[in-house]
Amino acid sequence: MPQVFDAIVIGAGAMGSAATYYLRQRGQRVLLLEQFALDHRQGSSYGHSRIIRYAYDHPEYVELAKDTFPLWFDVQDKLGEQLVVQTGGLDFGPPGEASLEATIAAMRASGLPYELLTPAEASARFPQFRLADDFKALYQPESGFVKASKAVLGHINLAKAKGAVVKEGTAVTAIDVGSNSVAVSTANEAYSAGRLIVTAGAWAKRLLQQTGLDLPLAPLRCQLNFMAPTEMAPYQAENCPVWIAHVAGLFPESIYGIPSHGGSGFKIAFHGGPAYPNPAEISREPDEENVAALRPFMRAHIPGIAGAPVRESRICLYTQTPDEHFIVDKHPEHAHVAIGAGFSGHGFKFSTTVGKMLCEIALDGDTPHNDSLFKIARFTG
Numbered sequence: 352m353p354q355v356f357d358a359i360v361i362g363a364g365a366m367g368s369a370a371t372y373y374l375r376q377r378g379q380r381v382l383l384l385e386q387f388a389l390d391h392r393q394g395s396s397y398g399h400s401r402i403i404r405y406a407y408d409h410p411e412y413v414e415l416a417k418d419t420f421p422l423w424f425d426v427q428d429k430l431g432e433q434l435v436v437q438t439g440g441l442d443f444g445p446p447g448e449a450s451l452e453a454t455i456a457a458m459r460a461s462g463l464p465y466e467l468l469t470p471a472e473a474s475a476r477f478p479q480f481r482l483a484d485d486f487k488a489l490y491q492p493e494s495g496f497v498k499a500s501k502a503v504l505g506h507i508n509l510a511k512a513k514g515a516v517v518k519e520g521t522a523v524t525a526i527d528v529g530s531n532s533v534a535v536s537t538a539n540e541a542y543s544a545g546r547l548i549v550t551a552g553a554w555a556k557r558l559l560q561q562t563g564l565d566l567p568l569a570p571l572r573c574q575l576n577f578m579a580p581t582e583m584a585p586y587q588a589e590n591c592p593v594w595i596a597h598v599a600g601l602f603p604e605s606i607y608g609i610p611s612h613g614g615s616g617f618k619i620a621f622h623g624g625p626a627y628p629n630p631a632e633i634s635r636e637p638d639e640e641n642v643a644a645l646r647p648f649m650r651a652h653i654p655g656i657a658g659a660p661v662r663e664s665r666i667c668l669y670t671q672t673p674d675e676h677f678i679v680d681k682h683p684e685h686a687h688v689a690i691g692a693g694f695s696g697h698g699f700k701f702s703t704t705v706g707k708m709l710c711e712i713a714l715d716g717d718t719p720h721n722d723s724l725f726k727i728a729r730f731t732g
């Protein structure tokens with residue numbers, strides 16, 4: 352006989368772990384199923400850090416960030432462990448660069464503190480960075496990073512402490528959606544529940560096809576690099592902001608980074624990577640060419656690390672939507688199925704809020720948080 356739950360969550364990444372936590376907060380009997388080990392390195396959510404910021408090129412994300420910081424602080428209080436490290440954040444780039452100009456405009460309208468710095472002012476305050484004479488720079492003091500793996504495991508441990516059932520190494524092989532319940536099968540077990548939340552990351556497209564839904568989701572292979580300059584102090588979290596350079600590199604959008612903490616090394620990466628139809632086919636072996644392609648940028652803008660050795664490089668997956676906005680919505684055919692997918696390389700910071708939104712959409716049919724950008728109908732008409 353299938354084991355019965357109020358809700359089943361597929362995928363224990365940033366989104367599924369958070370959804371499981373909020374479902375338990377709402378007293379639901381919840382089962383979380385993960386195909387690999389918890390905190391594995393095959394998906395999108397593992398590792399040292401992910402940038403968290405208010406400074407965004409869409410006002411909707413600025414508003415969502417206002418909901419998000421307090422939720423993270425609440426989770427870290429419950430955990431008794433720091434998850435969010437606020438280093439300040441620096442956005443910079445050439446005048447007229449669309450995403451930078453939109454970020455400045457959104458901050459102007461936000462009511463939040465920020466400063467526009469000249470290149471000289473930016474380099475005086477952050478001598479690690481050298482900006483071109485015509486560059487613009489925006490500094491926002493509350494930005495920083497979330498400790499990624501700690502946050503994912505934190506949500507899971509809080510949920511387990513309240514009775515959530517978590518099964519790792521347990522891949523969902525089949526989903527059968529009934530009129531008001533869902534049956535889920537794995538290699539050895541069958542489970543049923545009144546609600547289902549699908550947060551399957553780069554695997555979501557194939558899994559959701561079983562429910563008659565084909566979403567435009569593309570897995571991207573992205574590389575992170577951690578640099579180890581001899582003189583590391585200026586690149587430590589206590590001395591250096593998170594940063595986003597709105598300049599084109601190997602990939603169209605930006606180059607970004609996070610200061611070193613806990614011995615991680617100074618993180619630098621391109622925002623983006625090549626697309627693959629199937630996440631299982633993606634090599635997890637980093638490329639030296641990726642770092643080589645970043646050196647000219649380092650020489651120009653962060654000269655102190657340009658010659659530094661690489662401490663470590665890792666591969667991680669984005670799941671890209673065509674407009675790079677998330678999907679946080681109910682299934683168009685099945686209101687008792689909620690979907691969190693397509694976080695396009697910028698979802699982690701919001702994961703505690705997205706988890707809460709998915710829980711609310713599954714239980715209440717709607718969420719009080721602004722989900723106007725995240726509707727499936729924009730793709731399915």
Ligand SMILES: Cc1cc2nc3c(=O)[nH]c(=O)nc-3n(C[C@H](O)[C@H](O)[C@H](O)COP(=O)(O)OP(=O)(O)OC[C@H]3O[C@@H](n4cnc5c(N)ncnc54)[C@H](O)[C@@H]3O)c2cc1C
Nearest residue numbers: 362364365366386394395396402523552667694698699700
């Ligand atoms: C290099 C890189 C840098 C990033 N930097 C930032 C940043 O600075 N700031 C930010 O906000 N965001 C950032 N992101 C984005 C962020 O990390 C992702 O948006 C977020 O982690 C997505 O979480 P997820 O839960 O959707 O995916 P995942 O973590 O991939 O979780 C999906 C889970 O579902 C499981 N699964 C799939 N199919 C099945 C199945 N059939 N049965 C059981 N389990 C299944 C998978 O194994 C996986 O564990 C970055 C991402 C990358 C890759």
